[in-house]
Amino acid sequence: MATAAAQARAVKKAPQTGDAIARLLALIFAAIVLLLVVLVVFELWQGSAASREKFGWGFLTSSVWNPVTEEFGALPFLYGTVITSLVALLISIPLGVGAAIFLSELAPAGLSNALTFMVELLAAFPSVIYGLLAFLSLVPLMRSRVEPFLKHTLGFLPFFQGPAFGVGYLTASLVLAIMTFPFIISVSRESLLAVPREQREAALALGATKWETTWDVVVPYAKLGIYGSIFLGLARALGETMAVTMVIGNSPAVHASLLAPGYSIASVIANEFAEASTKLRAAALVELGLVLFCLTIIINGIARLLIVATTSKGSKR
């Protein structure tokens, strides 16, 4: 793959001092980007030292969070982060993939582009806006209507028990679902559009219906990109702060019921960091940040690998 720069170099090599200076300057600014990431890792590692030494690996499995006795454990937050993100995906995957199928296979190009622009606008909304709407409009609705209904119909399941507070894992998951499906739709649609036309024509010519063509031929062809879009949405959900902080209930405990109030890593940092008076408490919060950092880096890495794999396959056709 010849890059723009490599080709331009081949055109002419002009040895000039101005070029050397420009190159050096650009190199320094590019190095700043690299330096910033190194700084994030370094500061998270350094800042969490006190907590890592005191609690060791037990930090991840302890569910005590007591600033008075200075005992800190990450389990309630880790649990809240993971459970809300996974429940959000249960909602946003079918919705997102379904919409992506419509946008790539059925809708005419003009309509598809217009609708995709609208969906992508959702991804551009600040998260505090989602929090505002969720806290002032969705929470009262959940408390008075949705949660009593769920308890009435599905109350025999352990997931839908206990009092209806309005705030809790379920409300946070719903908000995260709305915040993640724009990513799933946008990236899945791209990978579905990258499937070669011949694949569809061959399946239709063999007598498959439109849906059979889509589901048995086109979707499997684009599956890596779709998985990638899901991981991208997951990474986004794991790190989401404001909207979750406003509706999850902010209670550091582990509950099986989705109606119960919980806590997430990002929200405990948002709530307690400014008032973290003691060194150990600040260190414990930074260590939570470190855990969240590692989680999102891994999930993002997987997403990128999957998306690159499909787009390069698509362009080879």
Next chain:
Amino acid sequence: MRLRWRKFVSALMLSASGLCALIAVSALFVILAFLVYNGSKSLDWNFFTQLPKATGEVGGGMANAIVGSLQIVGMASAMGIPIGFIAGVYLSEFDDKHFASLVRYTADLLNGIPSIIVGILAWTLVVVPMKHFSAFAGSVALAVMLIPIVTRQTEQFLREVPMALREGSLALGASRWKMIATVVVPAGSKGVLTGIILGVARIAGESAPLLFTALNNQFWGGMNEPTASLPVMIYYRAISPFEDWHRQAWAAGLVLIALVLIANIAARMVLARGVSVPRG
């Protein structure tokens, strides 16, 4: 019979996918409708000109938060845009294979880091040494978020510039840096501008990294003091128990969303005039 069943399943599933798309798009309109309905009831001139009233008192505005947001975002742009832009020029024009792909990878990585963690970084870098919260600390956090966005957008749009333009200017005897400054960058400027607009719109709506860097303030802030910003104000007003503060949160939400919409539509219009949209 079998064929009829298959056709029925096909029609059913395809309409289900249409329904999914309908739900997804209607989410946008439901959100906008709620904001416009609740926000327009509460938005008045005082909102833009007055300071917040004391806790529990009715009335007042968010003039300080609007100015504070401008200060913090302006400072963040002043730091983040030049760094991001030049780093992007490097990736597109001075591609040293290994180092460039390393920078590209880390820029994507930085882009994927949750904003709250960027807040922790700015807290340790600025708030701890200075021993107090400040608008400057907030703008450092936002600049860190802005840099990778601008870098990747700049690179992407400069790569779109046709090779023939570069060859032409080099053939006329221009040096590399002159070619970049007078030919490549102007040719890609619309796209780069779009990227910058979208990046600034994105950081302007961020509140998580400001919570413990710029903090909040009921009065006018300054570069060196805790300063209110629109998103942080929305957060505190919304979770407060006062009806009148909820009203103000809706008004602020409407203002913020209007800014985001304007930026996105403007960016789209700049792009629509003769620049091809790179994918992804």
